[in-house]
Amino acid sequence: DIQMTQSPSSLSASVGDRVTITCRASQGINNYLAWFQQRPGKAPKSLIYAASTLQSGVPSKFSGSGSGTDFTLTINSLQPEDFATYYCQHYNSYPLTFGGGTKVEIK
Amino acid sequence: EVLLVESGGGLVQPGGSLRLSCAASGFTFNTHYLSWVRQAPGKGLEWVASINQDGSEEHYVDSLKGRFTISRDNAEESLYLQIHSLRVDDTAVYYCAVDVSGSHWGQGTLVTVSS
Numbered sequence: 001d002i003q004m005t006q007s008p009s010s011l012s013a014s015v016g017d018r019v020t021i022t023c024r025a026s027q028g029i030n031n032y033l034a035w036f037q038q039r040p041g042k043a044p045k046s047l048i049y050a051a052s053t054l055q056s057g058v059p060s061k062f063s064g065s066g067s068g069t070d071f072t073l074t075i076n077s078l079q080p081e082d083f084a085t086y087y088c089q090h091y092n093s094y095p096l097t098f099g100g101g102t103k104v105e106i107k
Numbered sequence: 108e109v110l111l112v113e114s115g116g117g118l119v120q121p122g123g124s125l126r127l128s129c130a131a132s133g134f135t136f137n138t139h140y141l142s143w144v145r146q147a148p149g150k151g152l153e154w155v156a157s158i159n160q161d162g163s164e165e166h167y168v169d170s171l172k173g174r175f176t177i178s179r180d181n182a183e184e185s186l187y188l189q190i191h192s193l194r195v196d197d198t199a200v201y202y203c204a205v206d207v208s209g210s211h212w213g214q215g216t217l218v219t220v221s222s
Contacts, residue, residue, distance in 0.1 A: 001169075034208045036152075043215055044144075044152065049208040087152055091207040094166040096142070096154040 002026050002090055006099030012107040017078045021102045023071045023088035031067045032092040038101075039084045047086075048073065078104070109133040111203050111213030118219045123193050129186040129203030129213055137161070137181040140207050143188045145199040146215075153199075156188065157207055193220045 003026040013019050023033065031051035036044040046055045048064040051071055061076040075082055083106050088099040115127040127143075143155040156167045156177040165177050176189040186203050200215040 032208075036209060038152075043202055043212045044209065045212065046208070046210050049210065055210065089152070089154070089209065094157070095168045096157070096207060098152040098154065101151045 001095055002029060002092065002097055004088055004090055004097050004099040006086075006088055006102050008102060009100060010103040010105060012105050013078055014107045015078055015080060018074065018076050019078060019104060021073045021075075021086055021088075021104075023066075023073070023099050025069045025071075025090055025092075028068045029090045029092035032090055033064070033066070033071050034089045034091065035062075035064055035073045036087045036089065037082075037084050038087065039081075044087065075104075080106075109205065109211040111205070111211060113201065113203055113213045113216035116201065116216030116218045118221065119193055120222050121193060121195060121220055123220075124189070124191045125193065125218060127188040127190070127201055127216055127218070129188075131184045131186065131203075131205075134205065134211075136184040139205050141177075141179060141186045142204045142207060142209070143175075143177060143186075144202045144204055144209070144212075145197075146202070147196070147199045150199075155201070158186070190218075193218075195220050 005024045033051045035048040038044045052064045063074045085101045085103045087101050110132045112130045142157040158177045162179050178187045198220045202215045203213045205211040
């Protein structure tokens with residue numbers, strides 16, 4: 001099975017900051033990588049698929065990059081609504097697996 | 108607008124069974140893979156199962172094989188998850204999602220397994 005390791009597991013940032021979250025796969029997954037945002041008590045929301053393609057309606061402040069085993073999610077100009085937990089997930093093969101999540105908190 | 112509405116969750120005793128449903132609308136149902144993902148209280152996301160467009164191909168996380176069965180009814184535009192021999196650690200919110208990349212998610216249904 002492919003393991004997905006996210007780092008950091010949590011971070012504190014201020015409104016207006018830029019943050020970067022990394023996701024590493026235990027083996028190559030081409031670009032079959034998705035990113036999700038989950039606010040407390042809510043369902044996950046798709047942000048990015050195919051490592052760098054923004055889901056329809058997602059603001060361009062979110063961006064993804066990487067291929068193979070190393071990927072990043074960058075959020076520019078953090079706003080209060082961006083404070084949430086972010087997950088990566090590969091869909092290169094079964095079983096699909098998620099990273100452990102990164103909680104973005106207000107400093 | 109894509110809409111996914113899960114139902115069928117609730118309180119069940121260990122060893123019991125449940126059938127979860129996910130009613131879909133707003134997209135061409137029979138052209139998409141569908142998945143179930145669960146989230147235990149305070150924990151991360153765990154993929155459970157996926158099914159292909161015509162229901163001929165099912166995939167499961169190994170640890171749940173044999174107790175969980177995913178199915179779909181394209182005429183009714185619905186996805187299902189049958190769960191047998193429920194355990195306390197099956198307690199979670201169960202989400203349905205469109206595509207293996209999770210393009211759209213429902214709001215989830217809570218399954219609580221407790222005596």
